[in-house]
Amino acid sequence: MRSAFPDAAPGEPGLPPIPRVLAIAGSDPSGGAGIHADLKSIAAHGGYGMAAITALTAQNTQGVRSVHVPPADFLTAQLDAISEDITIDAVKIGMLGDAAVINAVRSWLERVRPAVVVLDPVMVATSGDRLLQKSAETALQGLLPLADLLTPNLAELAMLLGDETAADWDAALDQGKRLAALTGSTVLVKGGHLEDVGADGDADAGCPDALVNTGGLLGAETVVVPGERIATRNSHGTGCSLSSALATVQTRTGDWEASLREAKPWLLGALREAGRLDVGRGNGPVHHFHHLKQVGSPSAPAFAGEGDFAAVLDADAGVGLDAIYALDFIRGLADGSLPEREFAYYLGQDALYLNGYSRVLSRASALAPSEAEQLFWSRSAQQCLEVESELHRNWLAGRAVAATPGPVTKAYVDHLHAASLAGSYGVLVAAALPCFWLYAEVGATLHREFLGAGAPAGHPYADWLRNYADEGFAESTRQAIRYTDAAGRRGSETERSAMALAFGQSCRYEVEFFDAPRLHA
Known part of the structure; x- marks a missing residue:
């Protein structure tokens, strides 16, 4: 397996290196999606998160009100400042906004060549708000082959192919195979937006996801990972969180299936426990740190001294x-x-x-x-x-x-x-x-x-x-x-x-x- 840490600085003796993960995405002042979700997700999986901001949004759990895209030159300055000083083990790319921003990211990727690149082609928010200018879709197509993993939602998967959104699991898998063949990247097909349809057409199979790659001469190879469907309105930032988790875990596993099998149960827990956060009156955020004891709670034990x-x-x-x-x-x-x-x-x-x-x-x-x-x-x-x-x-x-x-x-x-x-x-x-x-x-x-x-x-x-x-x-x-x-x-x-x-x-x-x-x- 190729090491994801070719020149990692030595940390504390005997401990695995901490992956340094850069998120390139837009902001969300409500804290549930975009850069804010990325950094929480990276931290939840033991990584050191960094951020380059592509866009500023005015949004909350009920929707996006406005988007401001800073000059692409300033994004390039952010990216160069980070990569000239810090070794980047993985990159997660989210909202890009317009063609100039996409081209800036593409140029930087071609120069720096990070070991792991996950591209979540953010085009439409969960609320239905459009987050990518239609004129930028052609530029985005040129960026896709530079990613190791693509993680579109079903609407974005269809938009990238010029299709209608898949109505069932088989149609979604077919679109994933076509996108993988078109780009040469592995594609994560997500079943979260399909109602009561699972792998192999099983209506009780919950919420499957599938990894699809080109498979060389044998055609597309598909690995389906089943999962539970969580009944919750609090799914704001789910796609951002999963893609950042996968980028972080991949630096350790070097295998997309193993990374998905580790990240997916964590995300299910984050959805299951999302209601505990009680954030907003709309589509609330997931609970990124559900797996940790709450600091200061009566039941939280101390880490030192007499603590257990x-x-x-x-x-x-x-x-x-x-x-x-x-x-x-x-x-x-x-x-x-x-x-x-x-x-x-x-x-x-x-x-x-x-x-x-x-x-x-x-x-x-x-x-x-x-x-x-x-x-x-x-x-x-x-x-x-x-x-x-x-x-x-x-x-x-x-x-x-x-x-x-x-x-x-x-x-x-x-x-x-x-x-x-x-x-x-x-x-x-x-x-x-x-x-x-x-x-x-x-x-x-x-x-x-x-x-x-x-x-x-x-x-x-x-x-x-x-x-x-x-x-x-x-x-x-x-x-x-x-x-x-x-x-x-x-x-x-x-x-x-x-x-x-x-x-x-x-x-x-x-x-x-x-x-x-x-x-x-």
Whole structure:
């Protein structure tokens, strides 16, 4: 994978570099969209945000009142001032306003060539207000091929092709394929504005998104990532927020699918919790920092002294657990109705995952600051390869399963390996902890339901339920939490932030891992 940080200045020893992300977009004085949403989104994903302003708007949650576009020469001066002094790891481009501004950005991109470029071709606001002069559409077409990823909404996707807005998912995918072929860029087709239409025409499939690229000689390649449809009026700045999140995450993953699978659950949470902000009387903003404890609240623990760092992680663990319990896979596992092919896929992928996970735990042992912690992580790595693998081998004997990691398994293990290479013991154990914490919680809950139902004879997944409710595993989980908590309390504020970010990312992968059999089995 190409490094997104070729000349990153050294930060705190052992921590991954912080991506420096430049947003080129218009302002929103109400704080919900444009540059304001971009900077919040970049920060929410651990990046350092910078901004070059293309336009000034007078708007609020009810609509755009007026737009002022400063001279393009001044935008060029902003861009040059930043790039002559600061290495830019990723660029997100939003509202551009007119042809002169577009040409200025195009000229700068051709000179600077940033490693990651995400273009959100802002043409029409959620409120329906037009944000790009019609005379500038031709200039915008010339900018599209310079982007690695294009993220238009459905109306903008149609406008870029001179079509009518897609009425269904298949039509939207077709337009995405045509735009990818036309520009050579990867296109994100977003299903948020389609009513009750999902992937494969399933009316109950929620809110899918799809990554479409040209695919070379084989034609367009499409990866659909399903998602929940959140019923809310507060979606102001959703497109800006997602595109900035993807630009930031991409600097770490180097893979658009992995980036989308990380950013999308965060955005769903931001939509789900948007009402808590209580901003405006119209289409309110999303809650970019929903995943963080509110500073100063009675329940927010301190990061230092006697504070419990594990409690800081509890919010992400709770969100992950709620999402896991809502999955059809878990409900079917509890009552025994889960199709065998889905469980076989899950166990086969779990066996592949545990092989990589054991290596990560061995790395934690090597970095551990005490002999007790070294022994704990080493024994846990051994447990992965012995007890867990035995269960997998016994159940999978004679069954045909995939011999290679699926997309979620690969993305999760890649994330853990990246944490192990960062050199920080705290970040590594925080990234590894959800596999203990969430599995133990889910296993104990399912085991209680299993026993509450009278431990029915012939339950096809009884061995799995008993294994993960084992008290030995529960105590190992408590110990893993204690060691991670101690690492967090020892660490600096910067390291604790990196630990919380790594933990939250792993929680999201845990949810995706449990849902993968439904998509791939």
